[in-house]
Amino acid sequence: MTATDTQTNNDTMSHAASTTGEGRLAAKILVTVLLAMIGWGLSIATWGIPGLYIPALAMVPVMMGILLLISRG
Template sequence: MALADTPHRRPLTHRLFFAIPVIGWMARDLIYGDKDNIWYALVAFISLWASSALVFGLPGLYIPAVMLVPVIWVVLLLITRG
């Protein structure tokens, strides 16, 4: 059996994350799918945020922004580390 015949197995963290029903399916499609899928995901995220602002008013606009603060901190730390 040649080296090329061995199947590639993803790490356990990827397999567990991809097993989540909706989020995992979208993440797998973003990582292994077409390169344009990231734009569809961004449009979906912005649409959900806008619809929450329409349904809940200003708290629907502010609360997701406040909840994204730790994500932005991590992104900034990753940028500064190079």
């Protein structure tokens, strides 16, 4: 591929907005993350420092499993 090939206007690729299914999935993921962060904040407000580090400590095995799943493909 040459420099002139990369500069041509190729209309075969469309950069359309995501479909509604993808948008809904993204919205569900964002709402789940938001609720988890709100819950974590409420635990900090309720129990103080233990409310900060105990949920993070509990997520260590979960994240280790996620990393193993990602690395295995």
